[in-house]
Amino acid sequence: MATAIRLRPRLRCRERLSRFSSIRIGGPVAAVVSLSSSEVLGEVFDMLCRGEIPGPLAFVGRGSNILFPDAGLGGTLVRFEHGDGASGCRWLPDGSVDVDAGLSLPALARDAARRGIAGFEFLSGIPGTVGGATVMNAGAGSGQWSDLCESVTVTTASGSVETLSARELCYGYRTSALLSEGEDGKGHALSGAVVLSSRLRGPFADPKECQARLSALLDYRRGTQPLEEPSLGSVFRNPSGGPPGYSAGRLIEESGLKGRSVGGVMVSPRHGNFFVNTGGGRASDFLELMYAVSKTVKETWGVVLEPEVRIWNA
Ligand SMILES: Cc1cc2nc3c(=O)[nH]c(=O)nc-3n(C[C@H](O)[C@H](O)[C@H](O)COP(=O)(O)OP(=O)(O)OC[C@H]3O[C@@H](n4cnc5c(N)ncnc54)[C@H](O)[C@@H]3O)c2cc1C
Structure with a gap:
């Protein structure tokens, strides 16, 4: 993009994925490369070819829809990040x-x-x-x-x-x-x-x-949303079945699940379809809570909830 500032990719080694996820969950990663413009992506492929970063490459933005694994990732996390200015x-x-x-x-x-x-x-x-x-x-x-x-x-x-x-x-x-x-x-x-x-x-x-x-x-x-707490936004997609006009959040709320928690992850008391990290939350807590919530919603309403968040495996 003509207006973007073209800086070299920034490499950080031995990081934690939790730093790059809006819910602050995720284990170790060998390397993280941040790009201030997609125009410098070619340099990342060059770094990979020269053996300066390990493969495979995993591409993300703000990590606001990804549940990273507790066990971490083996390769390199490549982040597209401009900051909040309108360059780009x-x-x-x-x-x-x-x-x-x-x-x-x-x-x-x-x-x-x-x-x-x-x-x-x-x-x-x-x-x-x-x-x-x-x-x-x-x-x-x-x-x-x-x-x-x-x-x-x-x-x-x-x-x-x-x-x-x-x-x-x-x-x-x-x-x-x-x-x-x-x-x-x-x-x-x-x-x-x-x-x-x-x-x-x-x-x-x-x-x-x-x-x-x-x-x-x-x-x-x-x-209506717990914006001040770490989350991934809506955990489940809104279902096509169930009572007309019922969102995933309403089904969860009317199943009495707001405030339910596993380890450091809780169904937000503010919004039933947001899970928040109350401190020290792990991907395993998040997944266990997803399972418990979808099981109760299935038993109560006969509706199968599908994840909207992207769940990454180690
Ligand atoms: C408080 C809160 C509110 C939210 N509200 C909404 C909402 O109203 N509506 C909604 O749709 N979502 C919402 N979300 C979820 C999320 O913000 C969106 O899905 C957003 O589009 C994800 O952007 P991201 O840059 O964080 O992507 P990431 O979470 O980093 O990545 C999401 C997926 O896109 C892929 N990806 C990212 N960048 C690239 C790239 N350049 N090339 C190839 N693949 C790529 C990743 O590999 C991953 O599979 C909310 C999240 C939070 C925390």
Whole structure:
């Protein structure tokens, strides 16, 4: 992206994954490389070829949707991180924008609202990056990534750089062909592709109205979600079955599970679909709590809850 500051990748050795996850869970990792722009990704592949970092490479953004394993990871964690500035955005006169993988979603939402481009407001409370949102089809009540996305530029597993239309990404509810496995547990054709950037588009609107919508959405979140505690956001996807209009959070709440805990992980008393780390939480606690919650919801409502969080194995 033309406006991004192009710094060399930053290498840290012998780290803990918990430092790079919004729920502060995860064991040791041999190396972590942070990128301030996707333009320097090639240097990471060069470092791998020269034996300066161990493989395999695992690509993440803010780690706000990943449960890392307690046993840690053997290879290198590659993080796309721009910080909260709006560098990494290149706006075009027609209201479309090219955004770099490491750009923070709240920074993008604020910049769009300031310029009077509508439709980005829902991103203001999602604490991830463009790369994570592109893969997960991040969304909230009023919108989802696929409403904005026109195309995505990736490095494929074979090393070629390709620009794919949003249609080719087969977007669905919190899923895309870029996720490493599908609902059926089988690999997709695009699994292993690394997101470099996305092209998004929204309609022109009054900046004041965009900013008012953005503020209202943030206020709603502050009133309903435990934003000051470490979490991964929604643990489960909203189910298609069950009583009409019942979200996963409502099913969990009406099963009497708020406040239930295993070790250092608790179902938030504020929001039934958020698990929070109350101190010293482990992935094993999180998984045990997921199991207990889904078992009770199945017994009470006959609904099978599916995970929204990405669960990584050692
Ligand atoms: C308080 C809170 C509120 C949240 N609210 C919402 C919400 O309203 N809606 C919602 O959808 N989500 C929500 N989330 C979850 C999360 O923020 C989103 O899923 C977000 O899109 C993840 O972005 P990330 O950069 O943190 O991705 P990560 O968690 O780092 O990664 C997620 C997945 O994307 C892959 N990935 C990341 N970057 C790349 C890349 N450049 N190339 C290839 N693969 C990549 C990772 O390998 C992983 O499989 C919330 C989380 C928290 C903590």
